[in-house]
Amino acid sequence: MAGAVFPWRSANQFELLIDGPAFFPRMLAAIDQAHAHIDLEFYLVEAGNCAETIVHALEHAARREVRVRCLFDGYGSLAFTSDLRRRLTEAGVELRFYNPLSWRRGLNNLYRDHRKLLLVDQQLAVVGGTGVTDEFWQPLGNTCDWHEVMVEIQGPLVQDWQMLFERQWRANISRKAWKPARHFGLVRLPRVPEKGEGMGRVAYADAHQHRDIVHSLVRAINSAKQNIWLATPYFLPTWSVRRSLRRAANRGVDVRLLLTGPRTDHPSVRYAGHRYYPRLLKSGVQIFEYQPRFLHLKMVLIDGWTSIGSCNFDHWNLRFNLEANLEAFDPALTQAVTASFIADFAQSQPISLQTWQSRPLWGRVKQRIWGWVDRLVVNYFGRR
Incomplete structure (x- = not known):
């Protein structure tokens, strides 16, 4: 392995949430109830009713002194308008973009952050494959056009998701993929548990390096x-x-x-x-x-x-993207x-x-x- 491997963690709770009308209201409720920290990492973020609803919730959270950090992909967020970006930053949200497009970067523009996760108060994680677009959720009618799932996670495993976000948040300053230190985690894949419940681990890909x-x-x-x-x-x-x-x-x-x-x-x-x-x-x-x-x-x-x-x-x-699975x-x-x-x-x-x-x-x-x-x-x- 090119990077360290996350181990299995026990005593977790998981809930499968199917389609935007199921998982977006849960994500909004978690944002509204946050006390200290909210972290988001998404690839596809586009202006529309869905993004407007999320931005509104993040603005309110930041103004009640919750630390809010958003890491969006530089290409996937091209349709995330300057007005929405300004509203977030003026409310106090820390906003960063992974690998913004530049003609000087040539083929390096192909490297993208494809991860999708929400972390709240280091106690809850919502991970899966959604984007923040109207295809995934129309708030007005509580409908969706694209079929998607997310998983809500509580338990010790949330700290590993938090570590994945933290490392990329810091690495993003130099626009590089996370290269975790060898002292972190395992050097090879752990065995899959033969039995038990609440077992989970973070699996990830870092742009062909891991x-x-x-x-x-x-x-x-x-x-x-x-x-x-x-x-x-x-x-x-x-x-x-x-x-x-x-x-x-x-x-x-x-x-x-x-x-x-x-x-x-x-x-x-x-x-x-x-x-x-x-x-x-x-x-x-x-x-x-x-x-x-x-x-x-x-x-x-x-x-x-x-x-x-x-x-x-x-x-x-697997060649170009930052990925993460539960x-x-x-x-x-x-x-x-x-x-x-x-x-x-x-x-x-x-x-x-x-x-x-x-x-x-x-x-x-x-x-x-x-x-x-x-x-x-x-x-x-x-x-x-």
Whole structure:
């Protein structure tokens, strides 16, 4: 590992919150009840009703002398207007941006902070894959257009999330990814607990320097005995993940992929990922494309082990992005995640090898084009 690894912590409480109307009111309530500290780290932050509501709550918190710190990505927050930024700073909020775009930085502009987390009074964490945009939550009607999950965490694990934020907050001054000192944490992945409840750990990626988040996933897939259910909106997995999924299906594990259907914000990425379908289907992997809305959640369930957070486990994310996931071993959370997957599978279109081979010609053409573009880009950066 290029960086230190977080250990497993016990005696935590987890609650799965599905979609913006469930988790944004909880986040706002936590902000309103904060006494001392509020920290936010988000990638996508755009002006709109959702951002207006969050900014209003942060203003009030700062004016009652709560220390409020916001770390937003320099690219993902381009639509976060100067007026909203001014309101935060005038209220006393400390505002920083990760890697602001600059033509002088060239390819370094590709490095982004993709993490999503809220920390309150060092006692509560809300982590997952949401952004602060109207797609995730419309406050007026309490509705959402994008399907997403967050997890509310209480217990000793919150301190590790706090450490992850603190390190990046300080490192952001020099616009560099966090390189934790060796005296912190572990040097290798800890064993997954065989039993217990309230177990959790922080898994993270730091822009190709540290990737325990994907090493942990591959290890879990390789050791799976019953089921592997994985949801991601952008299906461009690394070779090691694809190979592990195929091998698991070949040995009889129930492997299911919950992927985005035609409703997506990046059709080109969806078509590029289609090139992986045939080999996976032939290996026995089941593929479901979610139909009602854009599926944006990133969630994995493997024999009771869960991983939920910001990471899509694609080669682009793992090369350029700061990512963070909650890994948990908790029966109550496992039950909630299982129920969420079952509900989503029921609203998805199953893809069989026969139907895939008979898809329209235009779909095949777009797969070829965008698959070729993706390979070209990946090979280019691989050589660099």
